[in-house]
Amino acid sequence: MSEYVTAGGLRLEISRIPRQVIDDFLAGEMPPEPPIREVEAWGGITEEVPVLDDPGYLAAMQQYYLQLGDGQIDLIAPAVGLPPDCGAVELEELRALGLAEEGDGKADLLRYVVLANEEDLGNVTELVFYNSTVTERGIAEAKARFGVTWHKLPVAAWHVPSSPAGYNLEFEARRVGREAGYKWGEFCKLSGPEQSAEVALQRLGSRLAWLESQRQR
Amino acid sequence: MVEDTFALKCGVVLHLKRVSQTAIRPILLRFGNVRVFETPEQLLDLQGRAAERAVEATEQLFNYCAGWGVTDNPPTEAVEELAELGFRVNTPRLARINWLRYLLLEGDEEMGQLISSVLALSIQPEPEPTEAQSTKQEENGGD
Numbered sequence: 001m002s003e004y005v006t007a008g009g010l011r012l013e014i015s016r017i018p019r020q021v022i023d024d025f026l027a028g029e030m031p032p033e034p035p036i037r038e039v040e041a042w043g044g045i046t047e048e049v050p051v052l053d054d055p056g057y058l059a060a061m062q063q064y065y066l067q068l069g070d071g072q073i074d075l076i077a078p079a080v081g082l083p084p085d086c087g088a089v090e091l092e093e094l095r096a097l098g099l100a101e102e103g104d105g106k107a108d109l110l111r112y113v114v115l116a117n118e119e120d121l122g123n124v125t126e127l128v129f130y131n132s133t134v135t136e137r138g139i140a141e142a143k144a145r146f147g148v149t150w151h152k153l154p155v156a157a158w159h160v161p162s163s164p165a166g167y168n169l170e171f172e173a174r175r176v177g178r179e180a181g182y183k184w185g186e187f188c189k190l191s192g193p194e195q196s197a198e199v200a201l202q203r204l205g206s207r208l209a210w211l212e213s214q215r216q217r
Numbered sequence: 218m219v220e221d222t223f224a225l226k227c228g229v230v231l232h233l234k235r236v237s238q239t240a241i242r243p244i245l246l247r248f249g250n251v252r253v254f255e256t257p258e259q260l261l262d263l264q265g266r267a268a269e270r271a272v273e274a275t276e277q278l279f280n281y282c283a284g285w286g287v288t289d290n291p292p293t294e295a296v297e298e299l300a301e302l303g304f305r306v307n308t309p310r311l312a313r314i315n316w317l318r319y320l321l322l323e324g325d326e327e328m329g330q331l332i333s334s335v336l337a338l339s340i341q342p343e344p345e346p347t348e349a350q351s352t353k354q355e356e357n358g359g360d
Binding site for chain 1: 237238239240242243245246273276277280281284305308310311314
């Protein structure tokens with residue numbers, strides 16, 4: 001549980017949402033692909049290049065960011081605790097103006113009133129993610145707490161060749177969780193900082209293993 | 218520099234302020250096409266459910282821009298007149314919106330121009346604080 005004070009001075013309690021909900025949200029909001037154009041490179045060979053300034057693609061990207069930005073409010077709403085009686089008048093007003101949907105109206109209250117400031121929305125979203133899932137902030141905090149060094153320098157300061165493999169944070173978290181002996185559901189029940197610490201442990205362990213392997217040569 | 222006032226045909230000059238882009242987002246999504254404002258005439262070609270949604274979204278956009286983007290409040294006699302006519306005036310925003318819609322604005326075109334003015338003001342980058350403003354903020358503890 002964290003506390004956040006908005007630019008308007010409202011004190012919010014920020015808890016967490018199941019990380020699977022975040023994973024599903026991110027997986028369901030894939031950015032559009034740009035159209036591909038074939039261009040002649042040299043020697044009669046053609047290359048396929050993405051057309052990033054295609055008007056249809058630009059419109060689709062705009063729509064994508066709009067949906068992503070708006071969808072995140074519905075996503076985080078269950079984790080945002082409002083002070084008692086906060087927003088009752090505003091919610092009634094939003095309903096009278098046709099701006100609030102049916103239901104408890106909490107997401108609309110956040111959208112139009114409580115988190116209408118972009119910076120507040122960004123900060124609160126970041127906090128909900130931090131409390132719920134693996135984040136770079138959580139990993140950085142865990143790494144700092146572990147204090148792992150190599151020749152008295154932080155392990156991260158040493159150059160270690162990066163892997164050519166590419167994957168997202170969910171893949172990494174599932175792999176880390178499995179290697180640490182968790183079932184996926186159990187891993188998801190850990191708090192965001194705890195999940196992040198497991199990932200930090202694995203990342204630092206890999207770096208240390210590589211550094212050790214070089215020393216033994 | 219985008220104007221922060223809007224002169225109505227009836228002679229009243231409204232004072233405008235920026236509205237939240239977070240709040241405008243869901244309304245734009247209801248239009249179904251984020252580029253609708255680049256070619257608003259395409260709204261006239263919409264049919265069926267798409268046309269209904271566009272009307273609803275226009276209504277919401279006006280409500281939000283008038284309620285949150287206009288800073289002037291109706292005079293007491295206008296509020297009384299609206300109340301007598303049965304319009305809701307129990308909050309300042311509801312009173313302002315109904316005042317603009319039913320007593321001041323002359324038709325859809327002027328309503329559209331008011332919406333455009335508030336949106337234009339809102340999508341401008343935040344103005345940099347002047348040196349005098351920065352000093353004052355520091356003195357006030359950054360509030």
